[in-house]
Amino acid sequence: MIYSVVTIVYLLLLVGVIAFKTKKVQTEEDFIVAGRGAPVYLLVGTLVCTWIGSGSLFGTAGLSFRSGFGELWFSAGAWIGIVIIYFVAERVRKISKFTLTDLLEQRYNHAAKILGTVTIIVAYLVIAGYQFKGGGRFIAILTQGAVDLPTGTLISCIVIITFTAVAGMVSIISIDIFNGVLMIIAMLMTLPLAIDAHGGVQEVINTLQTKNPGYLSLFEGRDPWWILGIILPTFLLLVSESSIYQKFSSAQNATSARKAVLGMLAGVVIIEFVMCAIAVVGYAIYSSDPRFFLADGSIDRGMAEEVILRIGYEQIPVYAGALLFAAGVAIILSTGNTFLMVTSTNLTQDILKPYFFKTSKDSKKLVRIQQVSIVILGLLAYVMVTQFETVLEMAFISYTMIGAALAPVLLAAFFWKRVTAAGGVASIIAGMLVPIINKGMEVAGVSIGLLPVDTDYIAIPSLFASLTLLIVVSLLTSKPGEEKWKPFFE
Numbered sequence: 001m002i003y004s005v006v007t008i009v010y011l012l013l014l015v016g017v018i019a020f021k022t023k024k025v026q027t028e029e030d031f032i033v034a035g036r037g038a039p040v041y042l043l044v045g046t047l048v049c050t051w052i053g054s055g056s057l058f059g060t061a062g063l064s065f066r067s068g069f070g071e072l073w074f075s076a077g078a079w080i081g082i083v084i085i086y087f088v089a090e091r092v093r094k095i096s097k098f099t100l101t102d103l104l105e106q107r108y109n110h111a112a113k114i115l116g117t118v119t120i121i122v123a124y125l126v127i128a129g130y131q132f133k134g135g136g137r138f139i140a141i142l143t144q145g146a147v148d149l150p151t152g153t154l155i156s157c158i159v160i161i162t163f164t165a166v167a168g169m170v171s172i173i174s175i176d177i178f179n180g181v182l183m184i185i186a187m188l189m190t191l192p193l194a195i196d197a198h199g200g201v202q203e204v205i206n207t208l209q210t211k212n213p214g215y216l217s218l219f220e221g222r223d224p225w226w227i228l229g230i231i232l233p234t235f236l237l238l239v240s241e242s243s244i245y246q247k248f249s250s251a252q253n254a255t256s257a258r259k260a261v262l263g264m265l266a267g268v269v270i271i272e273f274v275m276c277a278i279a280v281v282g283y284a285i286y287s288s289d290p291r292f293f294l295a296d297g298s299i300d301r302g303m304a305e306e307v308i309l310r311i312g313y314e315q316i317p318v319y320a321g322a323l324l325f326a327a328g329v330a331i332i333l334s335t336g337n338t339f340l341m342v343t344s345t346n347l348t349q350d351i352l353k354p355y356f357f358k359t360s361k362d363s364k365k366l367v368r369i370q371q372v373s374i375v376i377l378g379l380l381a382y383v384m385v386t387q388f389e390t391v392l393e394m395a396f397i398s399y400t401m402i403g404a405a406l407a408p409v410l411l412a413a414f415f416w417k418r419v420t421a422a423g424g425v426a427s428i429i430a431g432m433l434v435p436i437i438n439k440g441m442e443v444a445g446v447s448i449g450l451l452p453v454d455t456d457y458i459a460i461p462s463l464f465a466s467l468t469l470l471i472v473v474s475l476l477t478s479k480p481g482e483e484k485w486k487p488f489f490e
Contacts, residue, residue, distance in 0.1 A: 002318050002319075002322050003142055003313065003318070003321060003322050003325050004142060004143075005322075006322035006323070006325065006326050007142065007322070007325050007326055007328075007329055010182075010326040010329055010330070011159075011329055011333075013178070014163075014178070014179075014333070015163075040256045040259050040260050040263070041263075043256060043257070043260035043263075044180070044260045044263030044264055044267065045178075045179070045180035045181070046180075046334075046338075047244060047260055047261070047263070047264040047267075048180045048183070048263075048264055048267035048268055048271070049179045049180050049183070049330070049331075049334035049335065049338070050241065050243050050244060050334075050335065050338050051078060051238070051241075051264070051268050051335075052183060052267075052268065052271050052272070052331055052334075052335070053127075053131060053134075053331055053332065053334070053335025053336070053338075053339075056271070056272060056275055056331065057134060057275070057308060057309075057328060057331045057332070058130075058134050058137065058305040058306070059130075059305065060074065060075065060272065060275055060276065060279070061275060061278070061279040061282075061304070061305055061306075061307050061308045062279075062301055062302075062304040062305035062307070063230075064275070064276045064279030064280055064283075064307075065279045065280075065282060065283050065292075065299065065304035065305075065307050066299050066301070066304060067215075067222075068208070068212065068214060068215025068216060068217070068280055068283070069215065069216060069217065069218055069276060069277075069280060070214070070215075070217070070218055070219075070222050070230075071230075071276050071279070072218060072272075072273065072276055073218070073222075073227050073230045073231050074230045074231070074233075074234055075234065075269075075272040075273070075276065076231060076234075077230070077231035077232060077233065077234035077235035077236075077238070078234040078235065078237075078238045078268060078272070079265065079268065079269055080231075080235055080238075081234065081235045081236075081237075081238025081239045082238060082261060082264055082265045082268065083265065084239055084411070085238065085239060085244065085261055086258065086261040086262070086265075087414075088414045100116065100120070100240070100242040100245040100406070100410070101113045101114075101116040101117050101120065101242075101346055101349075101350050102349070103245065103410070103413065104116045104406075104409065104410075104413075104424070106484075106487065107409075107413040107419075107424070107484060107485070107488060108409065108413075108420075108421040108424035108425065109421040109424075109425070111421075111425050112409065112421065112424045112425050112428060113350060114350065114351075115405075115425060115428045115429060115432065116405070116406060116409075116428060117346045117347070117350040117351060118432070119401060119402060119405045119406060119428065119431075119432045120242050120342065120343065120346050120402065120406075121343050121346060121347060121377070122401065123398040123399075123401040123402035123405075124242070124339045124342055124343040124398070124402070125343060125377060125380055125381040125384055126381070126384060126385075126398035126401075127335075127339045127398045128160075128336055128339040128340050128343065128377075128378065128381040129381040129382065129384045129385035130385060130398075131156070131160060131332050131333075131335050131336030131339070132153050132154075132156045132157040132160065132336065132381065132382055132385055133149075133153050133156075133385050134156075134332050135152060135153065135155070135156025135157075135159070135160070135332045135333075135336070136149045136150065136151075136152035136153030136154075136155075136156055137149060137152065137305070137306055137309070138152070138156070138309065138325075138328050138329070138332060139151075139152030139155060139156065140152045141306060141309050141310070141313055142313075142325060153382070153385065154382070156332065156336070157378060157379070157381075157382045159333070160332075160333060160336035160337060160340065160378065161340065161374060161375055161378035161379075163333060163336075163337055164336070164337045164340040164341055164344075164374050164378070165371045165374040165375060178330070179327075179330035179331070179333070179334045180267060180330075182323075182326060182327045182330050183271055183327050183330055183331060184267065184270060184271060185323070185327075186320075186323045186324045186326070186327035187270075187271055187274040187275060187278065187324075187327070188270075188274060189320050189323065189324075190274075190278055190308075190311065190312065190316060190320060190324050191274050191277055191278050191281070193315075193316040193317065193320050194278055194281045194282065194285070194311050194315055194316060195281055197285065197311075197315040197316060198281060198284050198285050198315075203284075204281055204284045207284040207287060208280070208283070208284050211283070211284070211287045212283075215280055215283060225460070228460060229459055229460055232400070232403070232459035232460065232463055233399035233400050233403060233459045234399060235403070235407075236399065236400065236402070236403020236404055236407040236459060236463065237398075237399040237400075237402055237403045237407075238403075239403070239407045239410060239411060240402055240403050240405075240406035240407040240410050241402075242342045242346070242402075242406075243338045243339065243341070243342040275308065278307075278308050278311060279307050279308060281311075282307035282308065282310070282311050283307070285311065285315060286307065286310070291303055292304060292307075308324070309324070309325070309328060311324075312324035312325055312328075313325075340374050340377060340378055340381070341374070343377050344370050344373040344374040344377055345370065347373050347377065348366070348369055348370045348373050352369060352373070353366065353369075357369065399459075400435045400459045400462050401431070401432060401435040401436070401462075403431075403459070403462075403463075404430075404431030404432075404434065404435065404459065404462035404463050404465070404466045405427075405428045405429075405430075405431030405432040405466065406428065406431070407431075407463075408427050408431070408463070408466050408467050408470050409424045409427050409428060409470065412424070412470060412474075413485075413488050414488050414489070416474075417480075417485045417489065418474060418475070418479060418480075419470065419474045419480070419485075420473070420474045420477045420478065420479070420480055421477075421480065421484075422473050422474070422477045423469065423470045423471070423472075423473040423474030423475075423477065424470065424474075426469040426470065426473045427466045427467070427469050427470035427473075428466075429469075430462075430465040430466045430468075430469045431462055431463070431465065431466035434461055434462040434465050434466075435462050
């Protein structure tokens with residue numbers, strides 16, 4: 001009972017913050033980029049919460065349960081990406097666009113913007129969808145199965161859509177400072193308690209060495225292709241994460257945007273490392289529990305993804321478990337809000353506004369249009385979630401699609417003056433299509449020997465195709481004028 005009470009109280013606290021902040025939403029700029037006035041500490045909180053979502057709470061946990069500390073290669077891709085983002089954050093804020101695709105249009109052309117928009121909408125709806133699915137699992141565990149997964153998923157969908165549509169980026173940034181602090185406290189509290197629940201550090205190590213010694217190693221049993229395949233999706237997504245660029249545009253100034261990246265790096269590294277460790281301890285705890293294994297002895301991937309919340313509900317004291325569940329609400333809600341917000345912003349700014357509401361100057365009307373878009377896109381994400389079995393699978397496909405399509409062209413925009421509009425467009429098309437083709441082949445059970453159908457490796461051919469076309473087509477076409485690249489290098 002206390003789990004439900006703490007979770008609901010925390011949710012109501014967030015509702016109160018959002019209700020207060022809604023009064024400050026007067027213009028389209030307020031709704032989309034929080035009036036460009038977010039201080040460093042708020043920006044750090046919302047950047048951490050952008051990255052730590054259901055993909056971490058469930059997908060990262062499930063991969064850690066299956067792979068041990070080797071999962072840290074998956075997380076390390078994001079850490080490397082954050083370091084690279086540090087060198088472009090200041091320039092993004094100076095350019096002061098609304099969306100990442102505005103940057104693509106300025107550096108390349110309108111076709112690049114539209115292709116980028118389509119990629120973001122499709123991939124981000126998948127990401128928003130697995131927040132709903134994660135929320136469904138969360139509710140099912142919280143209610144001990146009284147609310148089943150489909151019903152819980154629908155409830156999560158409704159709550160996340162409502163929160164996002166009410167006050168936009170103002171509310172997201174305002175509540176994320178609470179969410180970020182709560183995540184760190186809950187995870188740091190859970191790890192030692194989980195270890196203690198299994199008899200201490202030495203007992204955990206003894207169990208892991210007996211069951212699977214490779215769980216304690218970063219390298220044992222892992223070939224270079226696996227490591228590369230596991231690093232690339234998170235790296236590619238992080239450096240092309242549209243919501244991060246949109247939040248840079250919310251900063252008070254360019255210097256604040258850059259400082260916030262350092263805080264983001266510290267927060268993300270701490271939370272992801274501790275999450276991985278909790279899941280590895282969870283493997284020691286549940287290594288003989290039949291719920292986590294299939295009839296052939298292999299790990300049940302769906303159940304493995306629930307390991308952190310199972311520890312919170314079944315293994316640690318109630319006060320800590322309740323705090324962990326409140327953090328679960330923070331993780332799911334904050335990321336769901338962000339990805340719906342970014343998707344709706346791209347839809348309204350890149351498609352609806354220029355083609356259907358070009359003459360409208362009514363800022364409040366444009367805000368209403370985006371709020372309606374949030375509802376429609378949220379429902380579409382709910383439908384899409386039924387096409388995937390696990391959160392990790394959804395993460396790999398969406399991360400690779402958005403990353404392979406946009407990361408190369410974005411990095412080239414800031415670091416390669418020679419890249420051309422034609423090269424950028426070709427690169428986006430390749431990065432967008434390879435994951436879709438691969439998923440279609442996987443569903444159909446078809447293999448042509450060129451693409452690895454295993455989802456864990458899909459980032460490798462996607463990135464290869466995208467980079468190849470970016471470089472080759474750019475070198476075969478005329479150099480861009482100085483006006484194209486100069487703003488990105490100042």
